[in-house]
Structures are given as C-alpha cells and as structure tokens.
Amino acid sequence: MVWASGVIIMNDNPDVNLLVIVGPTATGKTRLGALLAHRINGEIISGDSRQVYRDMDIGTGKDLRDFMVEGETVPYHLIDIRNPGEKYNVFEFQQDFFRVYEDIRTRGKMPVLVGGSGLYIEAVLREYKLINVPVDPAFRAMLEDKTMKELTDMLASYKKLHNITDLDTRKRVVRALEIEHYYASHPEKESHFPELYPLIFGLRVDRETRRTNISQRLYRRLKEGMIEEVEALLHQGVSFDTLMYYGLEYKYIALYLKGEFFYDEMVGKLETAIHQFAKRQMTWFRGMEKRGVPILWLDGNLPLEKKLTIILEKMKERVK
Numbered sequence: 664m665v666w667a668s669g670v671i672i673m674n675d676n677p678d679v680n681l682l683v684i685v686g687p688t689a690t691g692k693t694r695l696g697a698l699l700a701h702r703i704n705g706e707i708i709s710g711d712s713r714q715v716y717r718d719m720d721i722g723t724g725k726d727l728r729d730f731m732v733e734g735e736t737v738p739y740h741l742i743d744i745r746n747p748g749e750k751y752n753v754f755e756f757q758q759d760f761f762r763v764y765e766d767i768r769t770r771g772k773m774p775v776l777v778g779g780s781g782l783y784i785e786a787v788l789r790e791y792k793l794i795n796v797p798v799d800p801a802f803r804a805m806l807e808d809k810t811m812k813e814l815t816d817m818l819a820s821y822k823k824l825h826n827i828t829d830l831d832t833r834k835r836v837v838r839a840l841e842i843e844h845y846y847a848s849h850p851e852k853e854s855h856f857p858e859l860y861p862l863i864f865g866l867r868v869d870r871e872t873r874r875t876n877i878s879q880r881l882y883r884r885l886k887e888g889m890i891e892e893v894e895a896l897l898h899q900g901v902s903f904d905t906l907m908y909y910g911l912e913y914k915y916i917a918l919y920l921k922g923e924f925f926y927d928e929m930v931g932k933l934e935t936a937i938h939q940f941a942k943r944q945m946t947w948f949r950g951m952e953k954r955g956v957p958i959l960w961l962d963g964n965l966p967l968e969k970k971l972t973i974i975l976e977k978m979k980e981r982v983k
Contacts (some may be wrong), residue, residue, distance in 0.1 A: 668761075678981045679862045680768065682775045682974075685710070685784060685948055687941040688878040690963045693729040695866065695970055696777035701732040702971060703775075703978075706767050707739040707902045708760060710778025710787075713909060715751050717743045718896065721889040722912035724880075740767075748901040750908070754793045756783045761856050768857075776861075781947030788863070788956055790856050796845040806837055814840060863956065863980055864974055865948055867961040877937050885930070890916055892898035911936055 680707065684696045689812075693707075700707050705731065709715075713723040720727075722792050729739045740763040746753050767774045778784060786793065805813060814836045821843045868876070893906065893916040906917040912933060919929035952958055959977060 664731055666825040679860050679978060680774075681764070681859050681861040682773060682978075683710075683784065683788070683861050683863040683864065684775065684777045684866065685781075685958065686963065687873065687944040687948075688724065688779055689873065689880050689941070690868060691967075692777050692779065692866055695728065695967060696775050697730045697732055697737045698967060698971055699974060700737045700773070700775045701735075701781060702975070703773050704771075705737075705773035705775045707737060708763055708767075708774055709739060709741045710756075710760075710776050710780055710784045711742075712751065712756070712780040712783055715745045715756075716741045716747050716749070716909075717745065717810070718747050718899070719892070719909070719913070720908075721884050721892045723961075747896050747899060748905055750905075752796075753783055753786050753791075754795045757786050757791065757793055760787050765857060775795045779944050780952065781944060785947075785951055785954075785956065788859065788861055788951075790859075790952070795972065796842045799841050799845065802841055802844050803837060806840065811836065818843070832907055832910055832914060834904070835910070857972075862978060863958045865958040866963040866970075866978075867945065867959045867960055872964060873941055874938055877941060878934055881930070881934055881937060884912075890919070893917060893920065911940060 682699065682703075684692050684699070686692050694907055696707050699705065711723065713719060714725045716723070719725070720786070725742060726734075727742075730739055741756070741759055744759070760764065764774050776784065785791070809817075814833065818836060818839055889912060893913060896906065896913075897903070897917075903917050905920060906913040913935065915924070915929050915933040918924050919926065924932065948958060961973060965973075
C-alpha cells in the first residue's frame with residue numbers, strides 16, 4: 664500500500680488490507696465507516712448479524728442514508744442478502760465475508776468492515792475454522808425440559824467462544840448448544856482464507872452518553888414506524904417464534920403485538936434490554952483484545968472529521 668495525494672493505492676504486499684470499525688450500538692460506526700470508505704476509495708462490508716435481512720430496516724438500525732456521501736452512495740455489502748424469516752449464522756457470514764473481501768481487493772479498493780456483532784467479526788479476524796452445523800431434532804428434544812439457567816450453564820461448560828451478545832432467547836442458546844454438540848463429534852474443516860493485515864478501530868463513549876444515545880434512538884425508531892415494520896413481517900408470514908429468535912426490538916414488539924405487554928411496559932423492557940446488549944458488546948470487544956486482537960479505541964464523542972483524521976494518521980504510520 665502506498666499513500667499518494669491523500670488516497671490509498673493498493674499493491675500486492677499491503678501493510679493494511681482491511682480496515683475495521685467496531686463498537687457497541689448507537690456509537691455512529693456506520694456513518695464513520697462510510698465517510699472513511701469514501702475518503703480512501705473503499706467499500707463497506709457490514710458486520711451486523713441482523714442487517715442481512717430484507718424488510719428489517721428500522722429495528723436493525725439499517726439507515727441507508729448513512730452511506731450517502733457528497734451525493735453518492737458508498738458501496739456496501741452483506742446488507743439485504745436474506746429474506747425475513749430465514750436464519751443466518753456465523754459460518755455463512757464468514758464465507759460471505761471472504762467472498763466479498765476478495766472481490767473488493769481484486770478491484771483495487773479497500774474493504775472496510777463495520778459492525779457490532781462481535782462473534783461475526785472475530786470469526787473473520789481470527790479465521791475460525793467453522794463447520795456448517797445441521798439441525799439436530801433429537802438433541803433439541805433432549806433439551807426441552809431444561810431451564811434457561813441450566814442451558815446457559817451447559818453452554819458455559821464448553822471451551823469454545825460464544826456470542827454472548829446474542830444469547831438473549833432460549834432458541835439462541837439451544838442453537839449454540841447444538842453447534843457445540845456437533846463440534847464435539849466432528850473435526851473442524853481446514854479452511855484456506857486470504858491473509859489479513861487489519862487495522863482495527865473501536866468507538867466507545869461513556870456509559871451515560873451511550874445510554875442517552877440508545878434511548879433517544881429507540882424513541883425515534885418507534886416514531887418512524889418500528890412497530891408497523893414488525894406487523895408487516897407478521898403479515899408476510901414471519902412467525903412469532905422467528906421474531907423472538909431475532910431478539911431485541913423484534914422480540915419485545917412481537918410480545919407487545921401478542922398482547923403480553925402494554926405499550927409503555929414493552930418500551931421500558933426493550934430500552935433496558937438494548938442497554939444490556941450494548942454492555943455485552945463492550946464485554947465482547949474487551950475479550951477480543953485479551954484474545955490477541957488489537958483495537959485502537961477512539962472517543963465516540965469526537966467530531967467525525969477528527970475521528971477520520973486520527974484513522975488516516977494511523978494508516979500513514981502503518982505504511983511507513
């Protein structure tokens with residue numbers, strides 16, 4: 664990689680061949696990533712486990728306006744690639760990521776991975792050897808009588824990493840156990856991925872700012888039609904069970920639509936759940952650092968231009 668006139672030019676022996684922006688929800692990752700990609704002739708790869716689904720826009724925070732820079736749309740990938748009602752997993756994400764990554768690199772552009780789904784991002788950066796795990800009805804039947812605590816205790820007994828940020832429903836815990844059960848009797852596949860030279864940035868804000876941002880965004884999304892979005896999914900044939908599987912906004916609004924919560928009760932529980940989710944995201948990213956993934960943390964309250972300047976300076980340092 665060489666630096667010329669403020670633009671990165673790719674070569675065959677890169678000092679950095681992937682930029683990564685991570686952080687908890689409501690920290691402005693997408694907008695920063697889009698501005699950065701625009702500045703360096705790059706393209707965005709989404710690292711969000713739910714933005715892969717079509718027609719799930721408001722609840723997943725899929726604000727495509729963030730990709731508009733100077734009247735142009737910054738190219739983005741792995742958004743709107745699955746139909747609502749389908750299930751998408753880390754194995755599929757890893758395969759899709761490297762396919763898109765190599766396409767972007769082949770065209771001489773810089774991939775910019777942006778997202779908050781810790782397991783998905785770490786599976787790429789640490790090149791997990793994954794297996795596409797099929798459904799095991801017999802194993803699931805064996806777990807039916809167990810409590811949520813018993814299931815999570817079972818999961819904690821395994822040695823592998825778990826995406827704790829997404830384990831907020833029984834179905835997700837059962838699926839995680841199913842995967843571990845399968846791994847125990849099937850050797851991992853030998854995968855061959857391109858070598859990554861990532862430069863990883865994290866956005867973080869203080870607890871109170873994060874809570875304020877999350878709450879304000881939640882109320883804005885409700886006004887923008889998030890409940891109507893969930894109703895439309897139900898009319899399309901997406902089941903209540905699947906909405907529960909998607910978690911957070913879809914879980915609590917589905918329960919509200921079923922009559923299990925009053926409106927104010929639903930909003931309060933959802934707001935608390937999102938705060939807890941953001942805390943788990945930060946726990947995951949701190950764990951990534953302990954597992955050898957270096958993250959350069961930026962103050963999320965800095966002006967966008969200042970954050971861009973810091974990132975570009977760090978890139979210049981890397982290519983010297």
